[in-house]
Amino acid sequence: MHESTTPLLADTEGYRNVTDLLLRRAAAAPDHAAFDVADGSGGWRQVTTADYLEEVETLAKGFIAAGIEPGDALAIMAPTRYEWAVADLAAWFAGAVVVPIYDTSSPTQIAGIVGDASVRLGVGGTVAQAELLTAAFAETGTGALGAFAMDAAGPGSLTTLKARAREVNDATLEQRRTTATPDDAATIVYTSGTTGEPKGAVLTHRNFLGQVLNIASAYGEVVRPEGNTIIFLPLAHVLARGLQLICLASGMRIAHLSDTTVVVETLSTLKPTFLVVVPRVLQKIQNAAGQKAADKKLTKVWDAAVRTAETWGDLQERGVAASALLRLRHRFFDRLFFGRLRQVMGGRVDYVLSGGARLDPDLSLFFRGLGVPVIEGYGLTETTAPLTGNLPRDIRSGTVGRPLPGSTVRISEDGEVLAKGIGVFSGYRNPEHDAAAFVDGFFRTGDIGRLDDEGRLILDGRLKDVIVTSNGKTIVPAPWEFTVEAHPLVSHAVMVGEGRSYLSALILLDPVELEAWAEANGSTIATTPGGVLEEVPDGQLRAEIQQAVDAANQKVARSEQVRRFTLISADLDDATIITPTLKLKRSVVLERGAASVEKLYA
Template sequence: MIESSTPPLADLDGYRNVTDLLVARVTSAPDHVAFEVAGADAAAPWRPITTREFSDRVRALAKGFIAEGIQAGDPIAIMAPTRYEWAVADLASWFAGAVVVPIYETSSPSQVDAIIADAGVRLAIGGTTEHAALLQAALAKTDAGTLGAWTMDAAASGTLTDLVARGVAVTDDELEARRSSASQDDAATIVYTSGTTGEPKGVVLTHRNFLGQVLNIAAAYHEIVNESGNTVIFLPLAHVLARGLQLICLASGMRIAHLSDPSTVVATLDTLRPTFLVVVPRVLQKIQAAAADKAAEKKLSAVWAKARSTAIAWGIRAERMDAGRRIPKDLGLTLRHRFFDALFYRRLRTVMGGRVGYILSGGAALESDLSLFFRGIGVPVIEGYGLTETTAPLTGNLPGRIASGSVGSPLPGLTVRISDAGEVLARGIGVFGGYRNPAHDEGAFVDGFFRTGDLGRLDDQGRLILDGRLKDVIVTSNGKTIVPTRWESAVEADPLVSHAVMVGEGKPYLSALLVLDPEQTLAWAAAAGTSIPAVTQPDIREITDPALRAHLQRAVDAANALVARSEQVRRFSVVFADLEDRGLVTPTMKLKRSVVLDRAGATVEDLYL
């Protein structure tokens, strides 16, 4: 199969732009709790915010934007950690007729300068006074008539509250005229890609893109995203996936809580008790690794290994039943699953709050066994795939039709085609029309399809299976073409490995750099009685500890066993890197391969001596 499509489930005719989603929700359920916001009251740490309260705050801030001089179509930048005020500023910008330009809170001054200048930002909002100062400095370097940088920090000057105060004279009729000024085909946001392989590009997404995705995905996943559920958003709201999720939840009545620090998520789940979570695979790996570590502390590693294999076997059985296959009864598996549920699985579900029905995983490849493990413990993982240019999800597994190892079928209103070269091509409601700089459109489209740059194939059910990045393909000196993704993903399943980077372009054999997860590695070192020094930016430093190498050799051997002989790695180096360095890692935690290979050039060359 070379093409797969799914017809749309939603009609967009009744909507003019994204703001209609909030207007409709306020009309239908004004008193429904839309958000939970962290507060200072220890007895009630999360304060409920109704849809009406949220709408009132959005409208008041939108009036402030208008009073300050924002015109229809003007870009407003938002640079802040994930928090409730981000949602307010996002919707308020659209109510004022503006175009939102998100900036990752970790962006460097030069990145902020470039985005502000390229997008022609007129007004900016920072999460902190430091963010606001960065934004103000960038605005000062432009020739446009700018309106300054404001902050979400209530204790500072130039706050969102001050903006609201400036808008009291703006009438409701003025606001409504501005709110309805944008059509479906007008720009809603300009999102700058994080640039793993080149310079960031401004992706122009329209109101039609957002409406199409929000309404169709909400219809496809109504059993998960609905008024009776709640979620915690801790991914960066500067990323289109988190913003899309926020809009889907808002339109569907699913309660949202925001967390700015992902490290606090697990500690908060017991209080918020979400029914649905969106994560990257690394989060799932860490949950599983933490369970293994606790089992090891209690001298139960052998028991945990059996529990893990039982969960995977149970997940395989569940997926086969989903596919309509007749599965004979297996009393032994049933009894083992029941036993391990009482011993381990139930506790893992409790760690996640006890109510999580589904987890959505995206942003990177998810190892099949990890997906099957979570299915086996009673928390199915829905793997999906998309890009900024597709307004987040392009494909996704659906409840009752999960196939581990695939990223699912095209979502409603979208089409996936596989080119003769194996590249994944996309067309449909969520696919953007072009970059802000037309020069970036060159080579980005073919026959009306967007070229994703990813390699993949479609199974006989029309589900997409990803094989890697087109630009990551390695051609060895003997002419072998290697796609490294499967091997890299297998090694990254080890909790100590944050990133695996296969190398070998033009070389006689394949090698690899294994970039360590600092937290996991230092914990392992303490337990193993060895000392591993931390890294200092911007170094990539090789670690030669024999015990650590021996441990990771097992992960390399296991990955080698999964691939053909020509795809196996012969030598590897273990390295520490500063994973907070935005020159090395994107805000979405993807490694910039070219930067890694450049900084670790001497280490790579040593692999071929």
């Protein structure tokens, strides 16, 4: 199969723009709790839809009073928090175009974005972030209306802007709110740039409306008024913003969390019914449970539990009844391990959505087996987040599902995934970037994939990562890299070998796991400063990773096997090598690790 299409479940007829989603929800359920908001003292307070709408309208009037005109670009640079959600909708109510900026962005990145988007007003989370915006405005000659901080009081704060709401009447606000049509720009999202320069993807109100209405229809049993979720992902990422709009329109309560050190505590307090995570989070949950079992000398018992969960998940996925013996084993391990893992996740999670990276099929089956099905999906900034996705009652591990309603996926002759549909943008802010981005009306994703007989997408890697060796062999690194990355100590594996006679790899170690391993094995491994890739020569550690390399080599053809590798320690909080969505900037790693690569071929 070379093309798969899923028809629309809902159209956008009758919606002016994204702001209608909030107004319709507020009219239907004004007193329903829309948000859980941290109260600053460790607790949480609930905010109703009506109260949220009032805050949005007040700030929108403040934006208008400050000088925002229809179509002006308004930048938001802050960690994931409730005030981000207020500022986002308020900008749209004021008729502005939102330009999100990751709070980890460098001054150079900030200046590049505000300059390219011609930003007129900025909102920062902290005073320091507002100052970074101010500096970027001065450098680029933008930001005539200034920058305001969420955390500040007095001049230069959002509080000051809200106080100016009395200068704008309701009629003016309504006129501004309804200025944007479905096909007008809602946001300009700059890609995080794993390769090349960041590009500003222009997403319209129709893109968001189409995604929100259709995904809400397809995932009604997941996103529901009785449920709640916690958003950990950066709101500067389109997936988090899309999820927020879907929840807001459907009545699902939202909490925001940017401090990952309190995840477990927050899960146990708020008890979410649905979570969106990257695969690494699920892997860490499983690894942590395995380590606790090992500490209690229960490794063999844990291994049996994992096999039982995977088998149980596989049978459920295929709709096959479990044997009496398997049901007995599953009940035993549920009491011993599985129930406790569900409690770690809050005890009420019905489903987890995994995205941002490839999910190990066995890991998917494991979580399904312990009672928390994982819905894997796939999308890009340019597709307004989800393009394909498994459905709650139709999950196939190892795939990212069928096209979502209103979307078409086509596989080109060279294996590239092409996309068309309600969420697919019409182009970048710079038209020069569009020429290579589309073919026959389809967006070129840059990913390599294939469709199974039922139209589900299976991803195989990135087109730009393909390696051609000196003997003419074309190698897709992702399958090998993915297998090695399943090892708890490995954060990223980077296969190299372009124009070489054999393949090698740089293997970046997980700093947290590495520290724990070193302590357990009596080794001393120095902390690596930001920006530096440090070789780790420890022989015992190398023997540990060699097992993962050997396992990966067994899964691929001989021509795709890695002959030599180097272990690398790096600061994985360094934004110059890791994107805000935790993807590796391969070109930067290969540039900084050039000396290590040359040693592999010496």
